[in-house]
Amino acid sequence: MTAQPLVAPVEAVAPHPAVAAVPVAGDEVVVGGVPLTRLAARVGSTPFFAYDRQRISDRVGEVRAAFGDAVRLGYAVKANPMPAVVQHLAGLVDALDVASAREMHTALDTGTTPDRISFAGPGKTPEEIRSAVAAGVLIELESQTEAHRVVAAGEGLGVVPRVAVRVNPDFAVRGSGMRMSGGPQQFGVDAEQVPDLLRYLTATGVDMTGFHVFAGSQNLDAERIADAQRATADLVVTLADHVPGPVRYVNLGGGLGIPYFPKDRPVDLGRVGESLAAVVAERIAPALPDADVHIELGRYLVGEAGYYVTRVIDRKVSRGRTYLVVDGGMHHQLAASGNLGQVIRRNYPVLVGDHMAVRDTEQATVVGCLCTPLDLLADDVPLPRAEPGDLVVVLQAGAYGLTASPTAFLGHPAPAEVLV
Numbered sequence: 001m002t003a004q005p006l007v008a009p010v011e012a013v014a015p016h017p018a019v020a021a022v023p024v025a026g027d028e029v030v031v032g033g034v035p036l037t038r039l040a041a042r043v044g045s046t047p048f049f050a051y052d053r054q055r056i057s058d059r060v061g062e063v064r065a066a067f068g069d070a071v072r073l074g075y076a077v078k079a080n081p082m083p084a085v086v087q088h089l090a091g092l093v094d095a096l097d098v099a100s101a102r103e104m105h106t107a108l109d110t111g112t113t114p115d116r117i118s119f120a121g122p123g124k125t126p127e128e129i130r131s132a133v134a135a136g137v138l139i140e141l142e143s144q145t146e147a148h149r150v151v152a153a154g155e156g157l158g159v160v161p162r163v164a165v166r167v168n169p170d171f172a173v174r175g176s177g178m179r180m181s182g183g184p185q186q187f188g189v190d191a192e193q194v195p196d197l198l199r200y201l202t203a204t205g206v207d208m209t210g211f212h213v214f215a216g217s218q219n220l221d222a223e224r225i226a227d228a229q230r231a232t233a234d235l236v237v238t239l240a241d242h243v244p245g246p247v248r249y250v251n252l253g254g255g256l257g258i259p260y261f262p263k264d265r266p267v268d269l270g271r272v273g274e275s276l277a278a279v280v281a282e283r284i285a286p287a288l289p290d291a292d293v294h295i296e297l298g299r300y301l302v303g304e305a306g307y308y309v310t311r312v313i314d315r316k317v318s319r320g321r322t323y324l325v326v327d328g329g330m331h332h333q334l335a336a337s338g339n340l341g342q343v344i345r346r347n348y349p350v351l352v353g354d355h356m357a358v359r360d361t362e363q364a365t366v367v368g369c370l371c372t373p374l375d376l377l378a379d380d381v382p383l384p385r386a387e388p389g390d391l392v393v394v395l396q397a398g399a400y401g402l403t404a405s406p407t408a409f410l411g412h413p414a415p416a417e418v419l420v
């Protein structure tokens with residue numbers, strides 16, 4: 001008879017892919033080659049966002065290697081519109097995609113020429129449209145009304161507007177954290193209405209370059225991304241029959257996600273690249289030989305390069321639960337609190353950035369400094385013991401962080417942002 005163990009062996013927990021990717025030296029997280037406590041001293045105050053220039057460059061390099069020369073790579077500025085970040089990316093990618101007049105001005109300030117800037121998004125005001133036409137950027141039309149306004153702005157300014165039609169396809173993409181196509185949508189022109197819109201655009205003499213389909217965000221499933229790209233290519237080829245001249249622009253969107261939660265696995269970039277090459281070679285190039293194929297990525301290029309760095313202000317134990325109260329919170333990093341579109345709240349990866357060599361952990365709950373229970377950055381997670389003064393870091397903070405957060409809530413000062 002063999003003795004049965006009384007307790008089942010605890011399954012080894014694989015380290016979160018985001019944690020494993022963080023550069024560390026000795027006890028400290030290293031951002032852009034600078035150890036975190038030194039960087040905090042250099043910034044001069046906490047909390048702050050730090051973005052690692054090299055990690056952004058490396059990520060662009062990986063995407064280029066996987067996607068090859070067959071596609072042009074765009075950066076979706078709304079993911080992180082910090083001017084220094086946009087400037088850095090402007091030198092690495094082929095195009096900048098903007099979603100407001102302010103983002104357009106940030107993009108133009110980098111020296112990127114207007115032929116490499118596209119402007120998408122619903123609800124462009126007549127003033128924004130006039131600015132975009134005057135700047136000469138590509139306007140991605142989201143509705144018939146926008147088309148009329150673009151034509152009017154072109155006539156008023158005496159310029160021929162450059163446009164593409166953003167299409168709401170008749171299919172949805174599964175696996176997206178945020179779905180932005182299929183069924184009724186505020187985004188794009190329904191595929192079945194596109195032929196009518198193209199007749200109108202042809203009659204007005206605007207420069208109709210092609211099509212844009214953005215199906216959804218935060219997708220980690222390479223096969224589903226590939227399915228969407230195939231379906232999108234087929235749709236665009238069908239719609240191209242209604243364009244009198246050659247189609248020169250096909251924007252397949254992107255939506256590649258990053259791992260936020262313990263069970264998330266990074267998207268298989270090699271697989272996406274292979275299938276993309278096949279889509280271009282077999283479906284787009286034969287039918288639309290003049291088309292430049294674009295992929296636009298936001299989160300995937302910058303999300304993992306960003307760190308939200310906070311300082312522990314208080315450590316308290318309440319009825320057996322240990323709380324670390326930090327000087328940041330949901331007013332800067334709403335997504336990590338679970339209040340930006342999560343259905344079930346799960347923890348973003350967090351670290352004690354100045355205790356990286358400590359192996360012993362305790363269970364701790366990290367909360368921000370706002371007077372609301374919503375201000376929760378990490379709920380009951382294993383962390384090395386942290387005291388007031390230590391630096392708690394929220395990872396995956398490079399995209400949809402500061403500019404997607406309610407910064408005015410409770411009136412605390414804005415955090416610094418640095419590109420290191």
Ligand SMILES: *Cc1c(COP(=O)(O)O)cnc(C)c1O
Nearest residue numbers: 076120214217218255297298299
């Ligand atoms: C938001 C957006 C993107 C970027 O999405 P990510 O998921 O951050 O890559 C790209 N294109 C359009 C049209 C968008 O609205």
